[in-house]
Amino acid sequence: MATHLPTASIITIGDELLIGQTIDTNSAFIAQELNRIGIWVRRRVAVGDQAEEIRNALDQEAMKSDLILITGGLGPTADDMTKPLLCDYFGGKLVRDESVLKHIEYLFQEVYRRPGALLERNKRQADVPDVCEVLPNAIGTAPGMLFRKEGKIFISLPGVPAEMKKLVAEQVLPLLSKEWITASIQHKTLITAGAGESVLAEALAQFEQKLPPSIKLAYLPKYGMVKLRLTYVGESDLVGLDLLNRLFPELEALVQEWLIASEDVGLEILIGEWMKKNNKTLGTAESCTGGSIAQVLTSIPGSSQYFIGSVVSYANRIKVDLLNVQQETLLTVGAVSEQAVKEMIQGGLQILRTDFMVSVSGILGPGGATPEKPVGTVWIAAGTKEKTITRKLNLQFDRTRNTVITTHQSLLLLWELLRTNEG
Amino acid sequence: MATHLPTASIITIGDELLIGQTIDTNSAFIAQELNRIGIWVRRRVAVGDQAEEIRNALDQEAMKSDLILITGGLGPTADDMTKPLLCDYFGGKLVRDESVLKHIEYLFQEVYRRPGALLERNKRQADVPDVCEVLPNAIGTAPGMLFRKEGKIFISLPGVPAEMKKLVAEQVLPLLSKEWITASIQHKTLITAGAGESVLAEALAQFEQKLPPSIKLAYLPKYGMVKLRLTYVGESDLVGLDLLNRLFPELEALVQEWLIASEDVGLEILIGEWMKKNNKTLGTAESCTGGSIAQVLTSIPGSSQYFIGSVVSYANRIKVDLLNVQQETLLTVGAVSEQAVKEMIQGGLQILRTDFMVSVSGILGPGGATPEKPVGTVWIAAGTKEKTITRKLNLQFDRTRNTVITTHQSLLLLWELLRTNEG
Numbered sequence: 001m002a003t004h005l006p007t008a009s010i011i012t013i014g015d016e017l018l019i020g021q022t023i024d025t026n027s028a029f030i031a032q033e034l035n036r037i038g039i040w041v042r043r044r045v046a047v048g049d050q051a052e053e054i055r056n057a058l059d060q061e062a063m064k065s066d067l068i069l070i071t072g073g074l075g076p077t078a079d080d081m082t083k084p085l086l087c088d089y090f091g092g093k094l095v096r097d098e099s100v101l102k103h104i105e106y107l108f109q110e111v112y113r114r115p116g117a118l119l120e121r122n123k124r125q126a127d128v129p130d131v132c133e134v135l136p137n138a139i140g141t142a143p144g145m146l147f148r149k150e151g152k153i154f155i156s157l158p159g160v161p162a163e164m165k166k167l168v169a170e171q172v173l174p175l176l177s178k179e180w181i182t183a184s185i186q187h188k189t190l191i192t193a194g195a196g197e198s199v200l201a202e203a204l205a206q207f208e209q210k211l212p213p214s215i216k217l218a219y220l221p222k223y224g225m226v227k228l229r230l231t232y233v234g235e236s237d238l239v240g241l242d243l244l245n246r247l248f249p250e251l252e253a254l255v256q257e258w259l260i261a262s263e264d265v266g267l268e269i270l271i272g273e274w275m276k277k278n279n280k281t282l283g284t285a286e287s288c289t290g291g292s293i294a295q296v297l298t299s300i301p302g303s304s305q306y307f308i309g310s311v312v313s314y315a316n317r318i319k320v321d322l323l324n325v326q327q328e329t330l331l332t333v334g335a336v337s338e339q340a341v342k343e344m345i346q347g348g349l350q351i352l353r354t355d356f357m358v359s360v361s362g363i364l365g366p367g368g369a370t371p372e373k374p375v376g377t378v379w380i381a382a383g384t385k386e387k388t389i390t391r392k393l394n395l396q397f398d399r400t401r402n403t404v405i406t407t408h409q410s411l412l413l414l415w416e417l418l419r420t421n422e423g
Numbered sequence: 424m425a426t427h428l429p430t431a432s433i434i435t436i437g438d439e440l441l442i443g444q445t446i447d448t449n450s451a452f453i454a455q456e457l458n459r460i461g462i463w464v465r466r467r468v469a470v471g472d473q474a475e476e477i478r479n480a481l482d483q484e485a486m487k488s489d490l491i492l493i494t495g496g497l498g499p500t501a502d503d504m505t506k507p508l509l510c511d512y513f514g515g516k517l518v519r520d521e522s523v524l525k526h527i528e529y530l531f532q533e534v535y536r537r538p539g540a541l542l543e544r545n546k547r548q549a550d551v552p553d554v555c556e557v558l559p560n561a562i563g564t565a566p567g568m569l570f571r572k573e574g575k576i577f578i579s580l581p582g583v584p585a586e587m588k589k590l591v592a593e594q595v596l597p598l599l600s601k602e603w604i605t606a607s608i609q610h611k612t613l614i615t616a617g618a619g620e621s622v623l624a625e626a627l628a629q630f631e632q633k634l635p636p637s638i639k640l641a642y643l644p645k646y647g648m649v650k651l652r653l654t655y656v657g658e659s660d661l662v663g664l665d666l667l668n669r670l671f672p673e674l675e676a677l678v679q680e681w682l683i684a685s686e687d688v689g690l691e692i693l694i695g696e697w698m699k700k701n702n703k704t705l706g707t708a709e710s711c712t713g714g715s716i717a718q719v720l721t722s723i724p725g726s727s728q729y730f731i732g733s734v735v736s737y738a739n740r741i742k743v744d745l746l747n748v749q750q751e752t753l754l755t756v757g758a759v760s761e762q763a764v765k766e767m768i769q770g771g772l773q774i775l776r777t778d779f780m781v782s783v784s785g786i787l788g789p790g791g792a793t794p795e796k797p798v799g800t801v802w803i804a805a806g807t808k809e810k811t812i813t814r815k816l817n818l819q820f821d822r823t824r825n826t827v828i829t830t831h832q833s834l835l836l837l838w839e840l841l842r843t844n845e846g
Contacts, residue, residue: 016643018464019610020455021652021687025446027469032443041441042476046450046467053465060483111819119621139819162820187442198542220439221583229444264444284714284735290721291707291714294735298713301789301822303737309745310735312707312717318732318775322745352741366724396534396562397585399724 005183005233008034009061010044013054013073013082014159017046026071026164033168037176038183039067040233049073051085058089062152067176072159074125074142083127086156090147092131097143100134101126104141132156135171137163144171153179184237188248189229189264192255193412197226203254204228215243217251223408227264228255260415267411268296274418275306280355284310285323285348287335287361288378292407308354313344319361323347336361336373338390341381345388356417358382358410362393364402378406382414389417428606428656431457432484433467436477436496436505437582440469449494449587456591460599461606462490463656472496474508481512485575490599495582506550509579513570515554520566523557524549527564555579558594560586567594576602609663611671612652612687615678616835620649626677627651638666640674646831650687651678683838690834691719697841698729703778707733708746708771710758710784711801715830731777736767742784746770759784759796761813764804768811779840781805781833785816787825801829805837812840 010030016022024046031041042065047053054073061068073082087094104126108118125141128134135144135155140163147154155172157164192200197219201208208217214234220227230248232240252262261270275282284293294310297303311322316335319325324347329339344359362378369375376395381388391413395402433453439445447469454464465488470476477496484491496505510517527549531541548564551557558567558578563586570577578595580587615623620642624631631640637657643650653671655663675685684693698705707716717733720726734745739758742748747770752762767782785801792798799818804811814836818825 015639015641015654016652017451018454018467019458019608019654020451020453020464021643023446023448023451028440028443028446030443031441035442041443042471043480044441044467044469048465057466117619117622119625121624122621162824185442189444196540198545199540201544202542216438218438220444227444229439231438231442286714288721289718290726290730291709291717291733291735294714294737295712295718298711298735298737299823299826303713304791307713308738309741310714310733310737312714312721312733312735314717314721314727314733315731322732322774351745368727398588400722401585403722 005038005040005185006066006180007042007064008039008067008069009065010041011054011057011061011068011070012044012046012159013049013070014046015048017072018048026159026161029161029165030069030071030168033173034067034069034176035185035187037173038185039176039180040183040185049081051081054082054085055089058154062149062154066152066180068152068154069172070154070156071164074156074158082156083129086132086145086147087129090129090131090149090154092129094127095130096123097126097128097134100128100136100143103136107141135167137167138170139163139166146175184232184234184240186232186237186240186244187229187264188244189227190248190252190255190262191225191227191260191264192258193225193260195226195255195258197221200226200228200255200258204251207250207254211247212243214240215247224405225260225408225412229264260412266296267408267415268300271297271411271415271418272300272303272306275356276302281306281308281353282356282358283308283348283352283354285344285357285359286310286312287314287319287344288364289360289403289406289410290314292403293358293360293410296407296411308352311348311351319344319347322351324350334373336363336377336379338379338381338392341379341390342383342388345381345383346385349383349385356382356384356414358414360406360410362406364395364399364406366399376402378402380406380410380413382410382417384417384421387417389413428461428463428608429489429603430463430465430487431490431492432488433464434477434480434484434491434493435467435469435582436472436493437469438471440495441471449582449584452584452588453492453494453591456596457490457492457599458608458610460596461608462599462603463606463608472504474504477505477508478512481577485572485577489575489603491575491577492595493577493579494587496579505579506552509555509568509570510552513552513554513572513577515552517550518553519546520549520551520557523551523559523566526559530564558590560590561593562586562589569598607655607657607660607663609655609660609667610652610687611667612650613671613675613678613685614648614650614683614687615681616648616683618649618678618681620644623649623651623678623681627674630673630677634670635666637663638670647828648683648831648835652687683835689719690831690838691723694720694834694838694841695723695726695729698779699725704729704731704776705779705781706731706771706775706777708767708780708782709733709735710737710742710767711787712783712826712829712833713737715826716781716783716833719830719834731775734771734774742767742770745774747773757796759786759800759802761802761804761815764802764813765806765811768804768806769808772806772808779805779807779837781837783829783833785829787818787822787829789822799825801825803829803833803836805833805840807840807844810840812836 132145142158348357365375555568565581771780788798801816
């Protein structure tokens with residue numbers, strides 16, 4: 001790591017993070033955004049709602065990082081004690097900011113439309129230390145605050161994700177870009193399927209050895225696939241671009257056999273782009289995934305252009321009534337079988353009148369196993385009227401993870417079908 | 424906070440956490456489990472794959488915590504450098520552990536069923552520092568490791584969630600329980616809907632003031648609801664139980680008007696228990712949520728006892744063809760209307776033959792708005808043949824958050840219907 005990079009620490013405040021009641025998604029977003037402008041996040045720290053721990057974290061992170069970003073602890077309720085502490089830490093006193101107060105009144109009047117609900121404790125959100133620069137929060141009541149101390153920058157942001165994101169994008173990033181001539185951090189990522197980490201590492205051993213020190217290769221297993229990421233950290237955008245443009249195609253060639261996509265993009269996006277380009281439509285017929293595949297496919301804005309709908313046939317009678325699965329199939333090979341998912345494809349195509357269909361039937365656990373079909377036995381299929389491809393999965397995790405992997409393996413199977421359809 | 428509690432720090436290792444490519448869910452699980460046996464997690468720290476930062480974090484956390492739990496950095500690929508570092512840090516040398524090696528061979532032979540794929544780099548996962556106690560990993564190749572140094576305990580665990588969880592539950596917790604006479608940490612949580620944090624805080628101002636120092640009240644807003652959590656941290660299980668048993672009913676009474684559930688349990692679980700108890704069946708008819716409600720309802724093991732299936736009618740023609748929504752409704756008031764979700768309830772009940780149905784139709788954004796129906800306009804309904812209740816939501820977030828809130832508000836509406844059905 002080049003030492004000239006501005007470095008950052010992210011501090012998240014809240015007992016809920018330490019007792020495991022909340023999963024921290026804010027830090028990942030902040031890290032991505034800081035990275036984009038060449039600030040290297042060296043540490044993330046979560047502490048509870050305790051003055052001593054917060055103070056301690058501020059001291060510690062300021063020792064090595066140029067920027068300290070703090071989220072959480074700014075709500076209107078009594079369990080929040082961050083603001084008085086910041087005031088004390090940076091040596092100011094709390095004063096009511098009139099423009100923030102006006103904004104809070106506006107929100108209650110015009111946006112929430114309940115001006116009568118505006119309480120003194122809401123107004124107190126307009127109180128800020130007089131030594132900070134106020135960062136107005138367009139969509140919430142708690143403003144961001146910027147402090148400077150001994151050459152370091154401290155920024156405190158509300159923990160509500162939508163408010164934090166808007167503040168980061170519209171105020172924090174432009175401000176920091178002006179503050180530092182930042183270095184260059186660039187990533188290029190591809191997605192593979194069908195080979196484990198070890199097999200890939202073997203195939204890439206020589207490639208890794210000759211990488212220059214400014215380039216790192218990382219293996220990121222996910223959903224039964226493995227992402228490979230090349231990262232450049234250095235002084236020059238141009239040098240980084242040049243290195244990545246040269247090395248990335250080499251990497252692609254070495255993993256050609258398992259290559260799914262040459263960018264870090266969800267399969268649901270690749271599938272959506274393909275459907276739009278080829279003017280085709282899509283639906284799903286799901287049993288054990290309970291709508292999860294449809295949910296992922298429709299998470300993309302504009303998916304209504306190609307996604308028609310789904311039949312979630314959790315009960316066998318729905319498989320028969322709506323998807324035309326044969327009673328005989330259920331009685332002989334059962335609902336978790338290649339024959340059943342094939343029939344679900346054809347039944348789904350008929351009732352939803354789409355060009356493509358994905359289907360799935362399996363046992364995700366913990367119950368439902370039989371001697372021949374243990375938990376984790378799942379059949380998936382992707383098909384058209386003319387052609388259906390199937391795959392059997394043997395999953396070994398808990399229900400939640402089995403569902404996620406099944407969902408993504410189903411999209412992977414569809415993507416394989418679409419790619420052969422193109423050729 | 425009582426000072427006699429054993430305290431812990433969780434250190435997660437991996438660049439992917441610092442550039443925001445991965446969201447850390449492991450820490451929340453570990454924190455919950457440690458809490459359960461009376462160990463207070465005082466800090467969580469994430470650092471990158473850099474020796475100096477890892478070493479620095481170990482030093483820092485060991486200064487104030489009794490237990491340091493480390494996850495990640497144990498995979499078979501070259502970007503992992505944790506093990507040699509631990510070896511150096513604790514002053515040992517790497518030796519191959521024969522029983523771990525046997526287990527790895529067993530996994531490749533019997534579980535993965537590809538013995539030929541066993542490479543030297545997989546075997547190297549059996550190499551452990553000779554100063555550690557090995558914690559066998561039943562379902563993966565990288566074992567856990569326990570070190571002791573200057574009265575502190577350090578435990579290194581693999582980052583794969585399923586493996587980490589099994590190791591924590593079956594080995595780490597029993598081991599730590601023996602090590603320390605741990606203090607008592609107890610939580611009781613209830614769920615409210617219909618009042619914001621400020622309104623609740625106002626209603627609870629007096630209650631909060633008279634809480635003893637060993638009890639804390641926290642406000643946790645989620646999905647348009649607010650959870651309220653009472654936490655006891657102290658020396659005695661009995662005192663804690665007694666305090667919570669006395670204070671929790673007071674809290675319940677004070678928020679009676681907005682009380683949804685007196686435990687921290689998902690609405691999907693409450694609904695599932697109700698369906699089983701009353702021997703009723705359930706389905707969903709979803710437009711904009713794309714299967715998300717069905718997915719949440721079927722995330723519960725055993726949901727096949729009452730959940731029959733869904734029609735995801737993303738395209739309007741599916742609303743007409745399968746859910747019997749009237750063309751006239753679509754032409755006059757449109758698909759995003761009270762009339763449409765009411766018709767979807769009746770159509771869904773008919774085609775899926777269930778006792779209860781949830782339906783939803785709306786505009787989650789970013790596209791799809793009209794002058795009369797801005798982004799965030801969503802109609803939800805819950806009903807039986809005899810009675811349907813509806814609600815209009817005006818959401819103000821991005822597509823993902825709008826989907827999650829709509830899903831949970833739909834479950835909330837169903838829960839309201841079920842509770843009136845009981846009376």
